Amino acid sequence: MCPKSGEQGIPIQLITLKSLLSPTALEQLNANASYAFCRDPLCPVVYFSEEGQSFGVDDLKVPVFQKESGKDVPVCYCFGWTRRRIWQELQGSKTPQAILEEIADHIKARGCGCQVNNPQGFCCLENVRQVILEMQQRKAEEQNPIIG
Numbered sequence: 001m002c003p004k005s006g007e008q009g010i011p012i013q014l015i016t017l018k019s020l021l022s023p024t025a026l027e028q029l030n031a032n033a034s035y036a037f038c039r040d041p042l043c044p045v046v047y048f049s050e051e052g053q054s055f056g057v058d059d060l061k062v063p064v065f066q067k068e069s070g071k072d073v074p075v076c077y078c079f080g081w082t083r084r085r086i087w088q089e090l091q092g093s094k095t096p097q098a099i100l101e102e103i104a105d106h107i108k109a110r111g112c113g114c115q116v117n118n119p120q121g122f123c124c125l126e127n128v129r130q131v132i133l134e135m136q137q138r139k140a141e142e143q144n145p146i147i148g
Contacts, residue, residue, distance in 0.1 A: 002036075003054055005043035009036025012121045017047055017055070019116035025059035037120050039066050046119060064119045065127055075131050076124040077117035079106050086131055096132045103128060 002009055012035050021029060033049040046064055048054040057064055063073045071084040081103065089099055103125060106112060114123050 002038040002040065002043060002045050002048050003052060004045045005038055005040040007038055007040045007043065009038050009048060010120065011035075012037045012047060013115060015115050016119070016121035020060050020062060020119055021047075021055060022059055022061055025055050028053070028055075039120075041066055041069075043067075060119060062117075062119065065124070066120065074124075075127050076103055077119075078112040078114060078124070079103055081124075081128060083131055086128070087135060090132070090135060096136070099132065100125065100128060 001007065014031060014035070017029060017035055018026065030049065030051065030053060033051055033053065035047045035049050037047060038045045044056045044067070045054045046057055046060060046067065057067050062077065063070065065073055065075055065077075069083075071087070072082050075081050075083060075086060079102075081099070086099060090096065107123065107125070112123070115121055118124055120127075
């Protein structure tokens, strides 16, 4: 359980922490401990161990999608998809399916490195789907305001 949020974490491989922790944080890493990823967007903890050690957003080399809502925060770390890029592509000629297929094609070609690029340590495709859905819902709400 995350020491700050109390949320059950997702087990994370050591290679992910070694790849994404800042040099100062990496010096503190216990390579014999098991770590988990905290998904809670309101919690500053990103990784924590059963022994009580934790690393926060400031301990990583990259911003964490689940923790930061900025437009330029990566959604897909391997292929450069940010919230801004997804929005721009949806406003242009790309369909949601085309974006997902483009990323999936790169994954099938074994071009991704999720374990070393993505703070959650696994594929981002579900995060991309989530962002696309949120953008579609927001656009629909703007086009169909509730009249009261």
